[in-house]
Every structure is written in structure tokens, then in C-alpha cells.
Amino acid sequence: MAEEVxxxxxxxxxxxxxxxxxxKLKGVQFDFVDEDLSNKSPLLLQSNPVYKKVPVLIHNGKPISESLVILEYVDETWKQNPLLPEDPYERARARFWAKFGEDKVLVSIWNAFIKQGKEQEEAIGLAIETLKFLEEELKGKRFFGGEKIGLADLALGWLANLIGVFEEVIGVKLIEKxxxxxxxxxxQEFAEAPVIKESWPPHEKLVTKFRAIREPYVAAAAQPK
Ligand SMILES: N[C@@H](CCC(=O)N[C@@H](CS)C(=O)NCC(=O)O)C(=O)O
Structure with a gap:
């Protein structure tokens, strides 16, 4: 039976x-739909009734939500080019860094992006402290996955382009060489890797979008307390 993905x-x-x-890295044939999140499709609402968010992967009619869950599902379902290593300890470490990316990196950078004034200075300081753990983890490695892209690389991959967008919007360099x-x-290496490099959304369009997302936070901070 042909797979429906x-x-x-x-x-x-x-x-x-x-x-x-x-x-793409697994070479799985699939279709995709770019949802309008201001007018979510019935398929999205039925497929992810809990969070009503993208991404959702629908495999032979069965929906899977949450991007990190999708990564593991795809890795277990299509065995070629494995994302997770064989060794259980190394697998645990890859999952640890993927989770750190969600709980700490994403949160601290988002705060640095939306906060203003003194609060922003503090948030930037915290984001830099958080990023230092990633710097340390990369010692002696090309990717978080070692010689090749692994789970933590895909989980943290957004940094490779969104950091530049956030930096441009707030006018502060967060990741200095x-x-x-x-x-x-x-x-740089991740952003330019085959498959990854063709997938980035247009930079200017992202800057416009994230500038608009940030505006209400800027306006709220400007209100007298
Ligand atoms: N933890 C989720 C986050 C997904 C998420 O936040 N998706 C956003 C788009 S970037 C969304 O669908 N937002 C729609 C909404 O919040 O209504 C994941 O990793 O999949």
C-alpha cells in the first residue's frame, strides 16, 4: 500500500x-499544506484538537502533533539516515539537548526579543548564559549529533536563521562570533547543509512578521504604569 504522508x-x-x-533528510515522499493560522483548516482542528497548532504530520490518516514528537516518530518509522544514535546514553543526551532547546534556549531568547529596557537587558544576560551551555556542548563536534545532523540539531536549527531575524528587529547582537x-x-554549517539550505523562509518576510509580533509588547511597555 502506498504511504500517505x-x-x-x-x-x-x-x-x-x-x-x-x-x-526531506529521510527521503520520505510527502505533501504539505501551509496553513493560514488566522483561519485554521478543519483538517488542522480535527488533527490537533488539543493544541490546534502546526505542525501536524498525518501518516496514513493518523495525526501526530508536537514537532519533537514528530521527529522521533519519523525516525522510528523510516529507519534510513537515523537521527538518534544507537547507544542509549547518546540517545538520552540528544533528547536532553533537544529539551534544553525548548525549555531554556527558546524561552530565554523569546524573552530577550519581547522585553524592553532594563527587563530586556536582564533577559539578554540570561539568554547569553543559556547559550554558553550550547557553546560548551559543541566542543570537539561539528554538530550536536557529532559528525552528522542529529535530533538536537533539528530541534535547535531554528537558531540558525531566526537569531538573525530577532537581532535585526531588536537591534542587538545576541550571538557574537x-x-x-x-x-x-x-x-553557518547547519544553515548551509543540503536540504536545510533550500528550506529557509525569506529573511525580509520574517523580519516583517516578527516586527509585527513584537509591536504589542513594545506598545504595552510604553504605557504608563
Ligand atoms: N510545541 C509546539 C509548538 C507549535 C507552535 O507553537 N506552532 C505555532 C506556529 S509557530 C502555531 O501553530 N500557532 C497557532 C496558535 O497558537 O493558535 C511544537 O513543537 O510543535
Whole structure:
């Protein structure tokens, strides 16, 4: 029976990119739909009734939500080009860094992006402290997965382009080459890797989108307290 693989995503979503990347890296044939998140399709609402978010992978009619869950599902279902290593300890480490990316990196960078004034300075300091753990983890490695792209690389891959977008919008450099030489080299190598390099959304379009997302936070901070 032919496999039916459909990905619900949206053009700008870093979470959607994770699912898109792994399907491409595995060479899985799939269709995708770019959802309009201001008018979600019935298929999205039925497929992810809990969070109502993209990405959703629909495999032979069965929906799978949450990008990190999708990465593991695809890795277990299509065995070629494995994302996770064989060794259980190394698998645990890859999952640890993927989770760190969600819980710490994403949160601290988002705060640095939306906060203003003194709060922003503090948030930037925290983001830099968080990023130092990634710099340390990259010592002696090309990718978080070692010599090749692994789970943590796809989980953290959004950094390779969204950091530049956030930096442009807030006018502050978060990842400086001098402070983060290994992370900067990883961002460049990841961004230019086959499959990844063809998938980035247009930079200017992202800047416009994220500038608009940030505006209400800027306006709220300007209100007298
Ligand atoms: N933890 C989720 C996050 C997904 C997510 O936040 N998706 C956003 C797009 S970037 C979304 O669908 N937002 C629609 C909404 O919140 O209504 C994942 O990793 O898949």
C-alpha cells in the first residue's frame, strides 16, 4: 500500500521546519499544506484538537502533533539516515539537548526579543548564559549529533536563521562570533547543509512578521504604569 504522508505547517514556523527537514533528510515522499493560522483548516482542528497548532504530520490518516514528537516518530518509522544514535546514553543526551532547546534556549531568547529596557537587558544576560551551555556542548563536534545532523540539531536549527531575524528587529547582537565561535560555526554549517539550505523562509518576510509580533509588547511597555 502506498504511504500517505501529509504535513500541516505554516511558512514561518520554526517548529514546522523541523518536521519538514526530517522528512526531506529521510527521503520520505510527502505533501504539505501551509496553513493560514488566522483561519485554521478543519483538517488542522480535527488533527490537533488539543493544541490546534502546526505542525501536524498525518501518516496514513493518523495525526501526530508536537514537532519533537514528530521527529522521533519519523525516525522510528523510516529507519534510513537515523537521527538518534544507537547507544542509549547518546540517545538520552540528544533528547536532553533537544529539551534544553525548548525549555531554556527558546524561552530565554523569546524573552530577550519581547522585553524592553532594563527587563530586556536582564533577559539578554540570561539568554547569553543559556547559550554558553550550547557553546560548551559543541566542543570537539561539528554538530550536536557529532559528525552528522542529529535530533538536537533539528530541534535547535531554528537558531540558525531566526537569531538573525530577532537581532535585526531588536537591534542587538545576541550571538557574537567572538563570544560564541563554535555556535556561530555550527549555525553557518547547519544553515548551509543540503536540504536545510533550500528550506529557509525569506529573511525580509520574517523580519516583517516578527516586527509585527513584537509591536504589542513594545506598545504595552510604553504605557504608563
Ligand atoms: N510545541 C509546539 C509548538 C507549535 C507552535 O507553537 N506552532 C505555532 C506556529 S509557530 C502555531 O501553530 N500557532 C497557532 C496558535 O497558537 O493558535 C511544537 O513543537 O510543535
Amino acid at each position: 501529509k504535513l500541516l505547517k505554516t511558512w514561518s514556523s520554526p517548529f514546522g521546519l523541523r518536521a519538514f527537514w526530517i522528512l 567572538e563570544r560564541f565561535p563554535l555556535l556561530s560555526a555550527w549555525m
